[in-house]
Each structure stands twice: as C-alpha cells, then as structure tokens.
Amino acid sequence: MVCFGVSPKRLFLALLVCAFGARASTVYAIKDLGGLGGNSAALALNNSGLAVGYSTSALGDMNATSFSGQSASSLGFEGQATGVNNSGVVAGTSWSGGQAQAVTSNNGHTTALAGLGGSDSYASSINASGQVAGSAMLSSGTAHAAVWSNGHVADLGTLGGDWSAAMAINSSGQTVGTSQMGDGAFEAFFAPGSGSMRAIGTLGGRFSYGMGINDSGEVVGSAQTAAGYSHAFSWTESGLRDLGTLGGTQSYAYGVNNAGAVVGYSYTDRGSSHGFVYVDGVMLDLNNLLPISSDWTISQAFAINNSGVIAGIGISNGMEHAIELLPQLSGAGANSPIQGTATPEPGVSSLLCLGTVLIGSSRFLTRLSQLRSERERSH
Numbered sequence: 450m451v452c453f454g455v456s457p458k459r460l461f462l463a464l465l466v467c468a469f470g471a472r473a474s475t476v477y478a479i480k481d482l483g484g485l486g487g488n489s490a491a492l493a494l495n496n497s498g499l500a501v502g503y504s505t506s507a508l509g510d511m512n513a514t515s516f517s518g519q520s521a522s523s524l525g526f527e528g529q530a531t532g533v534n535n536s537g538v539v540a541g542t543s544w545s546g547g548q549a550q551a552v553t554s555n556n557g558h559t560t561a562l563a564g565l566g567g568s569d570s571y572a573s574s575i576n577a578s579g580q581v582a583g584s585a586m587l588s589s590g591t592a593h594a595a596v597w598s599n600g601h602v603a604d605l606g607t608l609g610g611d612w613s614a615a616m617a618i619n620s621s622g623q624t625v626g627t628s629q630m631g632d633g634a635f636e637a638f639f640a641p642g643s644g645s646m647r648a649i650g651t652l653g654g655r656f657s658y659g660m661g662i663n664d665s666g667e668v669v670g671s672a673q674t675a676a677g678y679s680h681a682f683s684w685t686e687s688g689l690r691d692l693g694t695l696g697g698t699q700s701y702a703y704g705v706n707n708a709g710a711v712v713g714y715s716y717t718d719r720g721s722s723h724g725f726v727y728v729d730g731v732m733l734d735l736n737n738l739l740p741i742s743s744d745w746t747i748s749q750a751f752a753i754n755n756s757g758v759i760a761g762i763g764i765s766n767g768m769e770h771a772i773e774l775l776p777q778l779s780g781a782g783a784n785s786p787i788q789g790t791a792t793p794e795p796g797v798s799s800l801l802c803l804g805t806v807l808i809g810s811s812r813f814l815t816r817l818s819q820l821r822s823e824r825e826r827s828h
Contacts, residue, residue, distance in 0.1 A: 452509035478736035479745055479763060482516035484771060491516055491575070491771035493532045493752050500752075500760045501530035501769060502771055513541045513554070516595075516771050524554045532574040532581070540575035540583070540610035551583050551597070551678035562597045565604055570595070573626075574617040582624050582764035584614035584747070594626050594638075605640055610649050613638070616670075617662045625659035625668045637670050640683070649684045652691050657682070661704045681713050681727070692727050695734050700725070704752040709726050712750035712759055718753050724761050735759070735774065747774070 482491055487505030494500040504514040504521055513530040513684040524530055528549075530541035543561075551562040551572035562568045564671045565585025573633040581597040581773045585604075594605040594615035607613040610629025618624045622642035627635050630648070637659035640646035651657040654673025661669045668684040676690070681692040683701035697716030704712045711727040715735070724735040724747035735747040748769070750761035756776075763772035 455695050457526045476777060477735065478777050479739065479743065480773040480775060481771060482771040483519050483521040485512055485514065485521055487770040489514065489521060489771040490762045490769065491751065492529065494758065494760040495533050495535045496754045496756060497535065498758050499533055499534045499537060500771065500773060503529045504771070526555065526559055528554065531572060534575045536817055538575060538579060540572040540581045542571045551581065551585065552587065553581060563602045564594060565595060565602060573615060576618045579616055580622055582615035582618035594628065594766065596624060596688045596821055605646055608636060609645060620639065620664045623666055626663040627658045637668065637672065639668055650689050652680055652682060652689060658820060660702060663705045665707065667705055667709060669705045671701040681715065683687060683711055684779050693732050695723055695725055695732060706753045706755050710753055710757065712753045714749040722748045724748060726759065741796050
C-alpha cells in the first residue's frame, strides 16, 4: 500500500514518530512470557514467535527455557538457550560440574557438540540449516570462534590475537563476532561462509563487538568511540554507522531483522537502561511506544524477527520477565521493518497522526529531521 507518495515503510515509521512524540498511540503490546519461579529473559526468537532464553528457579538455579505463548518450559539443562531457528531447533550452553558445553535441543532431545580439543564450548546462534555459531576451547586453554555443521566443527581462527568468539550466523553461513587483535585490542569481525574473518573497525576507539547479522550481511553490535564510550553500530560494506543513544553515554545493539530494523538497549540521560528499536535513522525508546497505562519498563531488547516481534527483558514489580513486544499498528505493509500484526480501534490522536501522513510526506520528513537533530545534540 502506498498513500499519496508515502511508502508503507515511511508510513509506519511516521506512526512511530507520532506515538513517540505524544504517547498517544499504542505501538506495541507486551506479552509476559512467564518463567520458572524467578527472573527470566528472552534472548532469541524465530519467525513464528517462539522465544528462548533462560529462567531462574525460586532457588536461583538458571535453566535454559523456551517460551511459547505465555508458558515457560525448561529445555532440560542448566544454562542458557541463545538461538532458535524456524524449525524450532535450539542452540545453547549447558553448565554442568563447572564445565560449559555447547548443545542443541530438538523436541526434548539434547545433543552435545564436539569441541576443539579443550574442555569448554559455547553456542550462541543457529541458522535455518542447523549450523551453529559459538566458541570452543583449544587444548592450549584459549578459545576460538567456531561453527558446527553436519556433525563437524570448524575453527574460524582469530584476527591475530589468542581469543575469538562467534556470536551470530545467518542463513548463508556468514558469521559475526569478536576477536582479539595482535595488539591486544578486541574488534568485531565478519566472516563469509568461506574464507577468513576480517575486522570491521570501531567508532574511533580501540574496541568493537559484533553481536547480530541478518541475511543481507548487515552486522550490528557496539563499538568504542574516540571519547571512550560504547555506541550501538550497524555495519555493511559501506562502512560502520553510529546509531547513537537514548540520551545517555552508552548503547548496545544485539539483533537485526532482514528489513534492517535494529534492537538493543541504551542508557538514558537519567542513567536507566531502556530497550530501543532503530528504524530509518531514528533510535526510539521502546518504553515510549507502550500503552500509557503500562507499568512495565523494557530494559533490554535482544532480538527482532521478520514480523517485527521483539524479544527481551521487561521489569514489572521489581522482577525481570522474559517478554515479547507485539506490533499493534497496521498499514505497514510487507516491506516494513516492523510489520503490524493486530489493529486495535484507533483513537482520535492516532487518526490525526495518520491523517497528517496521508496529506503528504514533507511534514513527516521535517519531523524526522528534527528527531535526528535532537538525538545528535544529546550525544
């Protein structure tokens, strides 16, 4: 759908801006995913909305957990689940007897993944083909980024230092992570499906960390600025982009979907950790996109799927809960980075915002430019 020259993507972003500026519209509904008696967190999700992560028991034990609907289920091992593909196969790390073991879990069956000669291994992500990215210890006692595929493990090496770890893998087998450099600094890397990893730079400082990648090869993570602060970034072959902050000094990106919408968390000017979504050059505080009556604080966002559903941590009554944020605005269209999945009855303010967009795009673009300027001044 295109209305008077406004693309579906810009139409939905304009609605985001209206809601952001006035808190007049509900952009996301919150789904509390439950837990196993204590705190919980959703660290990854697939395109069907199946989320995985961890939950602590009433005694404080941390268990790898899957979240379906509003029901939390232990995956049968102590540790964390950090990836899930569209077939429902989970990747994670089991902790037992002081040892970390990379595993996959499928229909209640847990499989240990082979190592690189050392004792510990860690799984971070899994793609549609079942390839798993993570890291594994060598016999020398250091860890290298690793990819598990068809029962075999490949050592991705380093950028010249001793240590590396892969944090995400896309459908093409491209991986992203962090490696120690020869001078001791740590830098984000991109590794194609074949060939060696390459450094993707920083934002002027010595360090950067790669955390997520989409199927187009867009990488997100955090990097040190020349002033010494960590800022969320996105990277393509065109280079590194500083995504800014929510008014504080630091921000961190963790997930990106195939439309390029980025999620993570940032510190605000009051020092609070707030989840964000970054769309078309604007970082928006997820807490400004919730129902006005909400008593939730979205503290961190870790993943966004291709339907625009966001997974992370919400705080309510002093407890950390695994949550999903469900888009509640329609009209975004199939090409929007954040697609609507439900359409509540619009309020007067929502209709006024929509009417403004339908008149033409110039006012929206002016407001978008103002938001960008406000963000730049706050850095």
